[in-house]
Each structure stands twice: as structure tokens, then as C-alpha cells.
Amino acid sequence: MPSLTLKIERLEKLVGKELNIDDLQYDLQWIGLDVDDINEQEKEIKIEYNPNRPDYSSPEGIARSLKGYYNLELGLPKFQVNEGTERINVSPKVRKIRPFVVGGIIRDIDLDEDQVGTLMNIQEALHWALGRDRKKVAIGIHDYDQVKGPYIYTTVKPEGVKFRPLHMEAFEMTPKEILEEHEMGIRYAHLIKDAEEYPIIYDAEGKVVSLPPIINGVYTTVTDKTKNLLLDLTGTDFNAVNYSLNIIATTFADMGAKLETLNVVYDDKTDEILKVPNLSARKMQVHIDFINSYIGLKLTANDIIKYLRKVRLEASTTKNKNILNVKIPAYRVDFMHEVDIVEEVAIGYGYQNLTPVVKEGGFGKYHPAEVFANLSRDIMIGAGCLEMVNSTLSSQKDYEKLGLKFDEKEKIILSNPVSEQFNTTRENLLVGLMKNLAFNRSAEKPFKLFEVGDILLLDRKKDNRARRELHLASITLSEHADYSEIKSLLDHYFRTLGILDDIDIKPILHPTFIKGRTGEIYYRKKKIGLIGEIYPQVIINFGLSYPVAAFEINLMPFFKDHEE
Numbered sequence: 248m249p250s251l252t253l254k255i256e257r258l259e260k261l262v263g264k265e266l267n268i269d270d271l272q273y274d275l276q277w278i279g280l281d282v283d284d285i286n287e288q289e290k291e292i293k294i295e296y297n298p299n300r301p302d303y304s305s306p307e308g309i310a311r312s313l314k315g316y317y318n319l320e321l322g323l324p325k326f327q328v329n330e331g332t333e334r335i336n337v338s339p340k341v342r343k344i345r346p347f348v349v350g351g352i353i354r355d356i357d358l359d360e361d362q363v364g365t366l367m368n369i370q371e372a373l374h375w376a377l378g379r380d381r382k383k384v385a386i387g388i389h390d391y392d393q394v395k396g397p398y399i400y401t402t403v404k405p406e407g408v409k410f411r412p413l414h415m416e417a418f419e420m421t422p423k424e425i426l427e428e429h430e431m432g433i434r435y436a437h438l439i440k441d442a443e444e445y446p447i448i449y450d451a452e453g454k455v456v457s458l459p460p461i462i463n464g465v466y467t468t469v470t471d472k473t474k475n476l477l478l479d480l481t482g483t484d485f486n487a488v489n490y491s492l493n494i495i496a497t498t499f500a501d502m503g504a505k506l507e508t509l510n511v512v513y514d515d516k517t518d519e520i521l522k523v524p525n526l527s528a529r530k531m532q533v534h535i536d537f538i539n540s541y542i543g544l545k546l547t548a549n550d551i552i553k554y555l556r557k558v559r560l561e562a563s564t565t566k567n568k569n570i571l572n573v574k575i576p577a578y579r580v581d582f583m584h585e586v587d588i589v590e591e592v593a594i595g596y597g598y599q600n601l602t603p604v605v606k607e608g609g610f611g612k613y614h615p616a617e618v619f620a621n622l623s624r625d626i627m628i629g630a631g632c633l634e635m636v637n638s639t640l641s642s643q644k645d646y647e648k649l650g651l652k653f654d655e656k657e658k659i660i661l662s663n664p665v666s667e668q669f670n671t672t673r674e675n676l677l678v679g680l681m682k683n684l685a686f687n688r689s690a691e692k693p694f695k696l697f698e699v700g701d702i703l704l705l706d707r708k709k710d711n712r713a714r715r716e717l718h719l720a721s722i723t724l725s726e727h728a729d730y731s732e733i734k735s736l737l738d739h740y741f742r743t744l745g746i747l748d749d750i751d752i753k754p755i756l757h758p759t760f761i762k763g764r765t766g767e768i769y770y771r772k773k774k775i776g777l778i779g780e781i782y783p784q785v786i787i788n789f790g791l792s793y794p795v796a797a798f799e800i801n802l803m804p805f806f807k808d809h810e811e
Contacts, residue, residue, distance in 0.1 A: 248295040249372055250283060253306055255290040257361055261310035261501065264317060268292065277598060278312045278558075279303075299581040302494050304372035305365045307501035308578070311559055315595075321556040323576055326500045326526045331507035335448075335479075338401035338514055344439060345446045345459065347485045348400045349492045349523040352391060352507035353476040353499045362502055369498060377487045377580065381435055384482040384491045385460030387448075389467030391475040394450040400481070402444035410455035411465040422447070422458055431462045437662060448479055478509075489523070493577040496524040528561070528574035533588045535569050541589045542596070543604065554595025555588070616717055619806035620699045623719050626743045627697040630736055632721055635698045637679030640669035645678045648788035650758035659705050659713060672703035672713075676720035677759070677799050681781075684724050685789040692793060693725030695736075699802075717806070718776075720799035724791065730764045730780050733796035737768070737778055746770070746805065752778065759785055768800055776800030 259266050268290065272282050275294060280303065284293040296303035303309055314320040331352050341348075358366070370386050378384030405423035412420060415429055422445045425432040438460055439445050448456040455464040459481040469476065478495060482488040496506055511521040539546055546554075548571060552562045561574040575582050582588070593601065613621070624634060640661070643653045645668075664670040673679060676698045683696055699719050706714035719740075723732055734752075741747040752766040757777060765779030778798035786795055 248281070249298060249304065249376070250293055250295045251304060251306075251309075251368065252291050252293045253309065254361065255292065258306055258310060258313075261306055262313050262317070263319060274313070274316060275309075278309075278316055278594065280309070298376045301369075301372055301376040301491075301580065302497075302578045304369045304376075304494075305498045307365070307498045308494070310501070315557045315559045318557070320559075322559065323528055323561045323574060324497070324559055326497055326506065328496075328506045328508060328524060328526055330522070331509060333507075334397040334510040334512055336397060336399045336512050336514055338399065340402040340444065341400060341446050344402065344442045344444075345481050345483060347483065347488050348448075348479060348481045349488050349511060349521070350477065350479045350509040351492060351496055351524045352509060353478065353496075354391075354474075354505040354507055356474060356476060356499065356502065356504045358471075358473075358502070365498070366495075369495060373491045373494060377491050378482065381460040382438055382482075383484040383487045384480060386491060386495070387457045387459060387463050387479040387481075388469055389456060389463060389477040389479070390469050390473045391477040392473070393467050394454060394456055394477065395452055397451055398456060398479075399449050400479075401447060401449070402442075403447045404444050407444075408447070408455065410458075412458070412462045413465055413468065414462070416465045422461075425458065425461060429462060435461050441656070446481060448481075476504075489525075490578075490580045492524050493526060494580075497526065497576075497578045524577075526577040528576060529582070531573045531575060531582060531585070531588065532565075533562075533571050533573055533585045535571065537585055538589050538592050541586065542593055542601070544596070544601075546592070546596075551592055554592050557595040558591045560588075560591060616802075616806060619802060620717060622744075623699050623740070623802065624697075626740050627699075627719070627721060629743075630695075630739050632695045632697040632736075635680060635683050635696050637673075637676070637683070637698060637700070638669065639673055639701060639703060640664075640671070641673040641678055642668045642670055644668075645682065646671075646674075648785065649678060649681070650782060650785050650788075657705055659703055674702055674704055675799055676700060676702065676718050677722070677797055680720055680722040680797065681785075681789045681791075681795075684722065684791055684795065688791055693723065693728070695721070695723050697721040717802045718799055719802055720797065722795060722797040724793050724795045726793060728780075728794040728796045730778075730796060733778060733780075733798055737798050737800075758782070768798070770805050773804055775804055 255266055255268060268287060272285060275282055279297060279300060281295040282292060283295050311324055333352055335348060335350060337348055373384060373386060374381050403422060406421045409419040409421050412425055412429055426436040426440055446459050450456055454466050456467055457463045457479055480488050480492050500506055508522045511523060535548060535551060538551060548564050551571060555562045555573065559576060562571045565572055573588055646653045659672045661670050680696050680698060684694060697720065701715050702718050704714045706712060721736055738747060741750050749771050751769040755765055755767045756762060757765050759782060760779030761782050767774055768776040768778055776799050781795040781797060
């Protein structure tokens with residue numbers, strides 16, 4: 248869990264109340280914080296907070312909650328955002344790589360050492376909690392008085408411009424050189440290196456403000472003399488980018504700075520101007536009976552409104568007596584369902600005031616996929632096969648031994664593999680079983696091996712760009728290994744499951760298998776795998792000298808059907 252060290256003296260100024268360190272230790276737990284350590288001599292408390300509360304990454308955010316807890320301020324915090332004229336134009340060229348940008352102008356700041364530390368902590372916390380290590384969000388903070396608007400967010404060729412980046416101020420470098428030589432460039436190169444052009448922000452005079460998500464230009468370095476700031480946040484997820492801006496902006500506001508909007512104009516949508524930050528409250532609805540059923544109380548609408556105001560939310564009644572309208576502060580990112588509001592009501596009521604009820608314990612059980620995997624293992628062992636357990640990591644060379652083309656753009660590649668033998672994830676189980684045969688080539692024949700395990704595939708539709716599948720593969724090696732032998736083993740497996748009639752095999756050409764002795768396996772007209780005799784050159788590639796036959800199937804499409 249992320250952590251933060253709170254100085255009691257500073258927290259007292261923010262809350263507006265003298266704080267006893269022992270009382271504070273008790274109170275913090277009831278607003279969702281864990282006390283990790285207390286330094287009474289330095290008057291500091293180290294706390295841990297849940298990653299879904301990045302607004303707790305600063306003393307200002309914690310002070311807001313404590314003000315409600317102590318009944319010093321109730322309801323939505325109020326923030327004034329002045330309308331600004333500064334503009335950033337967004338080129339359509341950024342759409343394919345890093346399409347979203349927001350920002351703002353922060354005026355009249357006077358940061359002390361602690362506040363500078365707070366900003367660094369928030370920036371780092373948001374990069375991890377919402378930004379997925381800068382993939383979804385990257386934050387830039389600049390000296391506003393050193394640049395001139397309007398700004399442009401566009402792309403540049405890897406060697407299309409030179410500028411002096413932070414932390415290597417003595418050198419003018421191209422974006423390509425930064426990715427190859429700069430510490431931050433090397434660390435985050437994977438986020439943009441595959442693009443034909445890289446995202447970049449210029450000011451009106453052509454100065455490089457930032458090369459997001461890598462590094463800022465040296466011109467905009469923030470110093471102890473900086474009085475006004477320009478914020479830029481770029482990313483691939485608009486909600487994550489916008490929430491991050493709201494958290495930073497409200498923190499600056501609580502530090503006494505003035506907030507001013509930045510006008511974001513997309514070049515292909517010039518009639519739409521996005522004014523940010525927008526700190527308007529979000530709205531949700533909650534059912535009173537739903538709240539009471541979860542908490543085990545009989546709260547009225549007025550009770551719930553009171554407790555929500557205590558946790559810095561607002562609520563009001565509707566024509567439906569069972570429904571409340573709830574307003575959520577712009578810096579809160581953790582509301583997705585009614586149950587999240589229920590949690591806030593419980594905090595406002597006080598978890599310490601609830602009467603615990605012990606429920607009867609349940610029993611753990613295997614996931615259905617694991618149940619089916621174990622069933623598959625039993626069937627294969629019963630057929631005389633020996634189980635193998637191989638690594639989910641593999642190598643490019645092993646794939647090429649199977650006669651398969653290895654396209655890095657379509658594979659999951661490890662950035663810093665321990666060994667070249669493990670530089671990618673396996674996309675089939677067959678590669679591991681072939682290596683098992685190779686390692687044991689001098690042992691007594693025949694071999695009948697199998698494995699049940701996960702493979703990992705590149706899937707750009709997924710949030711983490713990877714998809715897991717559960718597979719079964721079996722392989723035989725002997726003087727007489729052929730299609731008939733491996734087909735009888737496959738039939739035995741499906742017959743035992745009672746689904747043999749749902750299986751079809753259609754001829755196919757495949758580089759790993761012999762032409763005319765290869766088939767695609769279909770379950771209820773859906774392709775689930777391959778079967779056939781291994782091509783002689785593939786056998787030689789693995790250092791083997793006996794015929795080999797194999798099948799591999801994806802278990803995902805039918806283990807649920809079998810369960811039902």
C-alpha cells in the first residue's frame with residue numbers, strides 16, 4: 248500500500264485544530280487510513296492508504312476528511328476556478344499514440360520545502376495509482392512564466408527536434424537519443440518507442456515544453472522563485488487523466504494558490520472547447536433500503552444526508568422517498584456503484600459505532616477452471632500419459648524451431664529477460680513438450696506426455712493487453728507414433744467427458760505438422776485446437792530422431808458447458 252509521512256504541525260494548520268498524536272492515531276483509522284509508524288520526537292505519523300484513494304497522497308487531502316470527521320467543515324469542499332484565456336491546440340496526430348491532454352494554470356504559489364515534497368509525492372502516487380506507471384497518465388509541472396501560449400500538443404519524428412531535457416541540461420538531444428541515453432527515457436521508452444512519431448508539447452515560440460510521458464524541457468524547470476505554474480497531463484484514458492488533474496488542482500487550492508482554466512482545443516473539433524480543470528461534483532443515486540440492508544441499520548433520509556456531509560459529500564431527497572441524489576467531489580475517483588456510497592455512510596456513522604455480527608463461515612472451493620483442469624489431468628494420467636509442468640516463459644528461438652514465424656509486434660516481449668531462453672511468453676504448450684522430449688532424448692522410449700496449463704497471448708482489446716487461456720496438450724514419441732495413435736488419445740479424452748459427438752476435425756496446412764496428417768479441432772463449430780504428426784524438420788530442430796505426434800486444445804470454450 249502507498250504511504251505518506253504526516254507532520255503534525257502542518258496537519259494542525261490545515262485542519263485548523265490542535266491535534267493530540269494519540270487521538271489522531273485513533274481517529275485516522277476511521278477515515279480509512281492505517282498508521283504504520285509514530286515518531287513522537289519528530290511529531291510525525293507515517294500512514295498507509297488504499298490505492299483507490301489517491302487524494303490521500305497529500306496532507307491536504309487527509310485534512311479535508313479530518314475536517315468532516317471533526318465536524319469543522321461539512322459537505323462538499325468549495326474550490327474557485329477562474330476562467331482563463333490560455334489555450335492548448337491538440338493535433339489529430341496524437342490520436343493513435345496518446346490522445347488525451349488536460350491541464351491548468353496555477354497562480355500565486357509560494358511553496359515551502361514541505362509543499363514541494365508533497366507535490367513530488369502526489370505526482371509519483373498518481374503515476375502509479377491512476378497512471379499505470381505513466382501509461383495511462385503522465386504529469387508535467389512547469390514554470391508558467393518561462394513559456395508563452397498558445398501551446399500545441401502534436402507529434403514529432405524521433406530525430407525531428409533537439410532540446411535540452413531535465414537532468415541532462417548540458418546536452419541538446421533528439422527524442423530518439425533521449426529514449427536511448429536518458430535515465431527516464433530508458434525507463435519509459437516502451438510507452439512510445441514503437442510509434443512512428445512521438446508526442447510533444449511546444450509553446451508559441453517553438454520551445455519544447457515536454458516530451459510526454461518521458462521528460463520535460465529544461466526551460467520550464469520549477470525553482471524556489473517560481474510563482475505561477477502550468478500543468479499538463481497526457482494519457483490514454485481520459486477519466487484517469489482528468490481525475491489526476493482534479494486531485495492536483497484541489498491540492499494546490501488548499502495550499503492557497505489560485506486556479507485558472509486551460510482551454511483544450513482539438514484541431515478537428517474546433518467548435519468544442521474543453522475548459523479544465525472542471526471541479527463540478529459528479530452525481531449518483533442511492534437507494535435508502537439498499538444502504539440499510541448493507542449496514543444493518545434503519546437510517547432515515549435525513550440521517551443518511553447528515554452522515555454523507557460528514558465525509559464531504561452532499562445528498563438531497565427526490566420525489567421517490569427511497570432514492571437520494573448524491574454529489575461526489577471531483578477529486579474522489581473511487582465511486583463506481585451504490586455500494587461505494589454505502590461505505591461512505593458507514594464511515595460517517597462510524598464503523599466503531601456499528602455492532603458486529605458474526606456470520607457463519609463458508610468453505611473454500613476450487614475455481615471451475617481448476618476443477619476442469621484436474622479432471623483433464625485424471626483422464627490423461629488414466630490413459631498412460633506422464634504429466635509435465637513447464638514455465639509460462641519461452642523464447643523466440645523455440646518458436647522458430649516449431650516452424651513458426653516470430654513477429655515481435657504480435658508477441659508479448661519481456662523488456663529485461665534474465666535469459667534469452669525466457670524472453671517471451673508461451674503461446675502454446677507444444678513448445679514446452681517438445682523441449683521435454685529433447686531433454687530426455689536418451690531415455691527409454693516410447694514417450695506419452697501431457698501438460699495442462701496457461702498460455703499468454705497478446706490482446707490489445709484487454710486493459711493489460713494480454714489474454715490468458717487454459718490449454719491441454721499431449722505428445723507421443725516412438726517408432727510408431729502417428730496420427731492414428733494421437734487421434735485415439737484425443738477421442739479417449741473427449742469420450743470420457745461425454746462430448747465426443749460435439750467434436751469435428753477438419754484438414755489444414757500448418758508449418759509445425761506434416762501436410763495431409765494435420766487437422767483443426769472444432770467443438771460445436773468453434774475452433775479449439777490442432778492435431779497431427781510433427782513435421783520432420785521440426786523434429787530435427789529439437790534434436791530428435793523418432794516420429795512425433797501431438798494435439799493441443801483450448802479448454803476455455805467448454806469447461807463451463809461441462810460444469811453445467
